[in-house]
Amino acid sequence: MSSHGTPIPMTARKAGPLSGTADVPGDKSISHRSLILGAMAVGETRVTGLLEGQDVLDTAKAMRAFGAEVDKQGDTWVIHGVGTGGFAEPDNVIDCGNSGTGVRLIMGAMATTPITATFTGDASLNKRPMARVTDPLALFGARAYGRSGGRLPMTIVGAEAAVPVRYEVPVPSAQVKSAVLLAGLAAPGETVVIEREATRDHSERMLAGFGAQISTEVTNEARIITLTGQPELRPQTIVVPRDPSSAAFPVCAALIVEGSDVLVPNIGLNPTRAGLFTTLREMGADLTYENMREEGGEPVADLRARFSPDLKGIEVPPDRAASMIDEYPVLSVVAAFAEGKTHMPGVKELRVKESDRIDAMATGLRACGVEVDEGEDWWTVHGRGHGAVAGGATVESHLDHRIAMSFMVLGFAANAPVTVDDGGPIATSFPIFEPLMAGLGAEITRGQG
Numbered sequence: 550m551s552s553h554g555t556p557i558p559m560t561a562r563k564a565g566p567l568s569g570t571a572d573v574p575g576d577k578s579i580s581h582r583s584l585i586l587g588a589m590a591v592g593e594t595r596v597t598g599l600l601e602g603q604d605v606l607d608t609a610k611a612m613r614a615f616g617a618e619v620d621k622q623g624d625t626w627v628i629h630g631v632g633t634g635g636f637a638e639p640d641n642v643i644d645c646g647n648s649g650t651g652v653r654l655i656m657g658a659m660a661t662t663p664i665t666a667t668f669t670g671d672a673s674l675n676k677r678p679m680a681r682v683t684d685p686l687a688l689f690g691a692r693a694y695g696r697s698g699g700r701l702p703m704t705i706v707g708a709e710a711a712v713p714v715r716y717e718v719p720v721p722s723a724q725v726k727s728a729v730l731l732a733g734l735a736a737p738g739e740t741v742v743i744e745r746e747a748t749r750d751h752s753e754r755m756l757a758g759f760g761a762q763i764s765t766e767v768t769n770e771a772r773i774i775t776l777t778g779q780p781e782l783r784p785q786t787i788v789v790p791r792d793p794s795s796a797a798f799p800v801c802a803a804l805i806v807e808g809s810d811v812l813v814p815n816i817g818l819n820p821t822r823a824g825l826f827t828t829l830r831e832m833g834a835d836l837t838y839e840n841m842r843e844e845g846g847e848p849v850a851d852l853r854a855r856f857s858p859d860l861k862g863i864e865v866p867p868d869r870a871a872s873m874i875d876e877y878p879v880l881s882v883v884a885a886f887a888e889g890k891t892h893m894p895g896v897k898e899l900r901v902k903e904s905d906r907i908d909a910m911a912t913g914l915r916a917c918g919v920e921v922d923e924g925e926d927w928w929t930v931h932g933r934g935h936g937a938v939a940g941g942a943t944v945e946s947h948l949d950h951r952i953a954m955s956f957m958v959l960g961f962a963a964n965a966p967v968t969v970d971d972g973g974p975i976a977t978s979f980p981i982f983e984p985l986m987a988g989l990g991a992e993i994t995r996g997q998g
């Protein structure tokens with residue numbers, strides 16, 4: 550089922566080469582943070598390029614429920630923030646839909662204000678672990694009452710007198726790190742977050758941009774992030790860069806569809822996000838960075854991906870996992886078209902995303918004629934080489950946009966069409982996926998094929 554409606558089966562089939570320019574939407578991580586930080590600043594934040602996917606729209610709605618004004622004027626989203634610690638108590642349940650980022654960051658943002666809020670989500674989000682966020686929020690003085698196993702629906706009672714916290718994040722998670730930092734905003738004194746593995750650093754960069762005092766010390770063992778609480782956040786004008794996690798789909802499709810040549814312009818190559826592109830190049834992908842430049846302090850390039858008939862399976866370094874965590878599903882599709890094995894260790898986190906992504910991909914790949922081995926925190930795809938992936942199956946997307954899009958990419962190059970039982974969740978992060986891929990020459994239709 551799609552998040553809030555009837556299932557939308559989608560079928561992808563082999564067509565001619567993919568060619569042209571793929572203008573992918575704004576970055577999901579930065580879009581959520583723009584709305585939340587805009588709501589916590591005093592005054593008017595203006596955002597262009599915001600991702601208008603359902604995940605982000607649900608965060609916009611939540612920010613209104615906490616008292617911020619959020620409106621769209623032409624192409625610009627305008628947020629009138631209520632200031633750090635200024636959130637009002639919502640008068641109804643906050644529904645974050647399918648979005649782990651939305652619910653976890655918002656819980657952090659409200660946990661040090663003396664208000665109470667109840668959160669829920671769709672069937673996927675309500676299965677995902679929340680204790681990873683509520684454990685550190687308890688140290689600030691917040692209380693959480695959820696279902697067994699720390700699941701949504703869950704009520705957070707914000708701290709009456711928040712204290713700052715020093716917290717080492719036990720799993721590589723930018724959502725947990727960000728929840729702690731956002732909670733630290735309304736606590737007096739210094740909140741310190743320690744992470745052993747570098748995860749995406751958008752919160753740190755954007756908090757600094759909004760005028761918070763925040764610094765990161767990088768040692769051999771860890772990144773130690775120190776935030777001074779109770780700043781007055783200054784409203785910002787934000788241009789959201791395009792999402793490398795969305796760019797991954799047209800890029801990977803071009804690599805495996807014969808004769809393709811696709812340009813994906815203006816993609817951020819922040820090293821905490823760019824692991825997939827490094828990996829694809831190691832596999833022998835014809836993927837080049839054109840027009841390399843800096844924009845808003847971030848490296849940006851136009852990605853040019855061409856059909857790559859001689860891809861080789863590789864060992865993906867586990868310390869790269871955080872920088873490509875959302876890209877493993879589509880990487881496993883490229884790996885199916887490579888010669889030899891692609892081994893992906895150190896990826897336990899894939900089991901607690903919108904679906905168990907190792908299980909969802911392994912089951913679907915096997916149905917499409919690709920051998921996959923898996924363990925708790927690793928998986929191996931046995932590549933069949935170009936032209937040798939059967940396809941011809943209907944696979945389940947498990948309310949997971951990345952699973953749905955990955956199997957559509959597989960269908961563009963497999964020998965028989967591939968159907969996903971529900972492509973509805975694609976709208977959470979990439980609402981223009983179907984027209985964008987069709988515009989490049991891909992064949993994607995609604996229905997059973």
Ligand SMILES: O=C(O)C1=C[C@@H](OP(=O)(O)O)[C@@H](O)[C@H](O)C1
Binds near residue numbers: 578721724749874875
């Ligand atoms: O902070 C973020 O914006 C995100 C962090 C990652 O989740 P984890 O923090 O659970 O790894 C990622 O999977 C998600 O799509 C977006």
Ligand SMILES: C=C(OP(=O)(O)O)C(=O)O
Binds near residue numbers: 647648875
């Ligand atoms: C894991 C993802 O998102 P979230 O955790 O925000 O639901 C994703 O977009 O791949």
